[in-house]
Amino acid sequence: MMRTAARPQIGDRATSDVVVRLRTPEGRxxxxxxYSAVLAAGSDYFADRLSDAWPTCQILDSRYCxxxxxxxxxxxxxVTALRLLYAAEPVSRFGVRGALGVLQAAEHLGCRRIAAACADYLxxxxxxxxxxxxxxxxxPSLGGAQYDRVLARLRPADPAPATAIFLSAFRHATAAPSAAASRELKxxxxxxxxxxxxxxxxxxxLVLDADGGSDxxxxxxxDCVAGLLSRFSDFTSSALTKQIEAPCSGSSGDGSKLQQELHSFVSDISWVCQVLGKLEMMRCLAAYxxxxxSDVVAAVEAACPGSEYLKTRLKVVEISAKVLEAVAFGNVVLPAERRCxxxxxxxxFAGITKHLVDQANWGDEDNGNSGDDGNNCDAETAAKIDLDGEVWQSLESALSAIVMTLPSNxxxxxxxEWLxxxxxxxxxxxxxxDAWCYRSKVARRRLSFLNHINTTP
Incomplete structure (x- = not known):
């Protein structure tokens, strides 16, 4: 109790020896x-103004102001900063914005201990x-290296840790899913x-340049993509083997599991396409x-016959559009036989899938003329299942462009066959x-110079 009584308290007019007047331009x-001793000990601002070298004005019963x-x-x-000068341990119980305000006031008044406590809290x-x-x-406007730690979490990461987290995350993203937590992380x-x-x-x-780190x-x-594609190859081989031994039904437990596995694989590969396109690495997927x-289409037809699991078929179309676009633009160079x-x-596959999508979205349940493509699907689940129109257009343009790169025959x-x-x-x-008709018609005239070359002695 004696210590409590002896402890200086702000606002005690009877015992205080200095008045601090806070003034604002708005007139507040x-x-x-x-207590001058408390102010001078905790604030450079007051230590300066209460020193003998600073002119003071004596008012209010000889107290300094x-x-x-x-x-x-x-x-x-x-006001809060001044009250904290009297606290045994300055703490910040004011939230982030309140602490920022006190920090600015502490900087203004030169209260280093309070400023450090605010910085610790922030x-x-x-x-x-x-x-x-x-x-x-x-x-940043406060200046001083002592506040760099406050801004540390907002500063850009260096290339090395950014690359490390990219590679670690990419391994997770292309790994085989197991538990629910792993799937969420993926x-x-x-x-x-x-x-x-x-x-x-x-x-x-992450920006990959031409240095060794990029390689x-x-x-x-x-390597991660190769691992994903290897697992997918094993899956398609297994799916085709099961189909030959015992054709699966979409309603059976095995068939449903097969469909889910296939959808998981093609979803991962579709995502990989996005990343490889940004990294200019489509070749390592496109060639595969x-x-x-043929195996991919066969596996899809086995696991997702007809109009069942249209979302999976559309993922496959999406991947194919990106791959064929890379081939069509010359970003991936393949022999004519493989392009054909x-x-x-x-x-x-694209023609059948587009037909199934249109059929499902039109609510057409009469599939009598659709042959093997004609399994009904639930109208509610099938409705509005489709790709962005740009994907269909991209696939169509890529196919047309690749056809025009092949020999005329x-x-x-x-x-x-298409017609x-x-x-x-x-x-x-x-x-x-149109291009084939034009080229074929004018071919003899355009290549007539070859006859002249061949007959030259």
Whole structure:
């Protein structure tokens, strides 16, 4: 009790020896009765003004009066800072924004101990986005290296840790899912990796240049993709074997599991396409996908017959559109035989899938003329299942462009089969058909110089 009685208290007019007058440009005044010894010990500002070298004005029964000017919005923070000078341990129980206000007042008054306590609190407290904006608007203007730790979590990561977290997350994103927690982590990793590589208002978090580190990152990404594709190859082989031994039904337990596994695989590969496109590494997927086209289609038809699991079929179409687009633009160079094979496979699959999607969305339950494609699906689950129109257009354009890169006789075979197909409405290869007709008609005239060359002695 004696210690409590002896402890100086702010606002005790009877025993205080100095008055602090807080003034604002708006005309607000706050008078606080204080102890000069407490002020001078805890504040450089007051230590300077209470020294013999500073002219003072004696008022109110010979007490000193020290005037402090501050903005109206900062008045309460200055009062709090002055009260904290009397606390045994200055603490910050004011939230992030309150602590920022007290920090600014402490800087103004030179209260180093209080400023350090506020900085400790801000460095360790959780922030929301509004808090972060307030911190960015306040702390840098205070100056001083002692506040760098407050801003540390907002500073850009160095390339090395950014690359490390990218590779670690990519391994999770391409790994085989197991428990529910692992699947959630995998989904989160895929979402954030795509965000890391997206160039929007800000630059991507990871930019691969031509240095040695880029080669190392690409090599590890390629290994992860190779592992995913290897597991997918094993899956398609197993699915086809099961189909031969005992055709699966979508309603059976095994069939449902097969469909879910297939959807998981093609979803991962579709996501990988997005990432590889940003990293300019589509070749390590495109070459595999073109080579495995027949097995992929066979596995899809086995696991997702007809209009069942349209979402899975659409994922496959999405992957094929990206792969064929890379081939069509020359980003991935493949021999004519492989390009021809890919076109033949995906023209048929795309046409059937587009027909099934349109049929489901039209609510057409009469599939009598659709042959093997005609399994009904629930109208409610099938309705509005489709791809973005740009994906269909991209696939159609890529197929047409690749057809036009093939030898004229091969083009004629492909176009003939396309024209005879009952799903010739999609993809529309009219552009390739027009180009083939024109080239074929003018071929003799355009290549007539070859006859002259061949007959020259």
């Amino acid at each position: 005044d706050e008078w606080l009765y204080c 020290v005037e402090v000017r501050c903005d109206d919005l900062d008045l309460s923070s200055h 460095e360790s407290a959780p922030w929301d986005e509004a808090d972060e904006e307030e911190i960015l608007a306040t702390v 989904s989160a990793a895929q979402e954030q990796l795509e965000y890391m590589l997206t160039e929007d208002d800000d630059a991507p978090l 190392s990152v690409k090599s590890q990404v390629k 996908w073109v080579g495995a086209s 094979h890919a076109v033949n496979v995906w023209i048929g 091969t083009q004629a075979e492909i176009l003939s 005879q197909s009952k799903h010739a409405a999609f993809p529309d290869l009219t552009e390739a058909f």
